[in-house]
Amino acid sequence: DTGVSQDPRHKITKRGQNVTFRCDPISEHNRLYWYRQTLGQGPEFLTYFQNEAQLEKSRLLSDRFSAERPKGSFSTLEIQRTEQGDSAMYLCASSQGTGWGEQYFGPGTRLTVT
Amino acid sequence: DQQVKQNSPSLSVQEGRISILNCDYTNSMFDYFLWYKKYPAEGPTFLISISSIKDKNEDGRFTVFLNKSAKHLSLHIVPSQPGDSAVYFCAVRDYGKLTFGQGTILTVHP
Numbered sequence: 293d294t295g296v297s298q299d300p301r302h303k304i305t306k307r308g309q310n311v312t313f314r315c316d317p318i319s320e321h322n323r324l325y326w327y328r329q330t331l332g333q334g335p336e337f338l339t340y341f342q343n344e345a346q347l348e349k350s351r352l353l354s355d356r357f358s359a360e361r362p363k364g365s366f367s368t369l370e371i372q373r374t375e376q377g378d379s380a381m382y383l384c385a386s387s388q389g390t391g392w393g394e395q396y397f398g399p400g401t402r403l404t405v406t
Numbered sequence: 407d408q409q410v411k412q413n414s415p416s417l418s419v420q421e422g423r424i425s426i427l428n429c430d431y432t433n434s435m436f437d438y439f440l441w442y443k444k445y446p447a448e449g450p451t452f453l454i455s456i457s458s459i460k461d462k463n464e465d466g467r468f469t470v471f472l473n474k475s476a477k478h479l480s481l482h483i484v485p486s487q488p489g490d491s492a493v494y495f496c497a498v499r500d501y502g503k504l505t506f507g508q509g510t511i512l513t514v515h516p
Contacts, residue, residue: 323502334410334495334506335450348503383449387502394440395504397449405459 296398298384304404312370318364318384324367327383335383374405412507425483429496438499441481443492479505480495486514
């Protein structure tokens with residue numbers, strides 16, 4: 293039973309560049325969530341999908357951020373024109389069922405914008 | 407405005423003693439509460455949860471208490487073990503999305 297996987301685990305980029313992260317949820321999970329965690333804070337909700345539909349987006353998700361889950365399986369999170377304030381850990385989680393099941397987190401992608 | 411607060415950034419406990427981690431929330435409409443544990447370089451791991459219809463939930467060494475009138479929950483770990491050393495986050499579930507506190511770093515000394 294594989295858990296949630298994220299790729300890459302670390303990404304260093306220069307300000308202004310675009311980056312894309314991938315999340316592979318637990319295979320039978322129909323919900324997928326993205327969170328962001330900065331130093332000394334808890335994870336903050338960004339967006340979530342039910343199957344391929346993006347159902348909610350936080351106001352933290354500026355227009356430079358876009359997330360997709362094209363076939364209801366893996367998801368990508370793209371950040372365009374990165375800024376130093378985007379440096380954070382980006383966490384993906386998934387859950388199963390028609391109710392709100394427990395969310396299982398991946399190891400995260402640590403983004404550093406120089 | 408922070409809806410979930412963990413006011414103690416860190417807690418240090420001797421092995422075998424009780425660890426008590428605290429969390430306060432602001433919205434009385436929240437009805438499901440969770441605790442997650444996080445080790446370095448890993449994602450948060452679900453630990454234990456409680457619904458607002460209960461005031462206590464127990465799972466082995468871990469017990470969560472909910473005081474709805476005070477909008478306060480706590481996690482008790484008895485007995486504490488060195489392997490429990492981690493960052494602990496409380497969270498509330500709001501239509502699926504989780505809102506987390508800032509976390510408390512627990513260190514259990516042998």
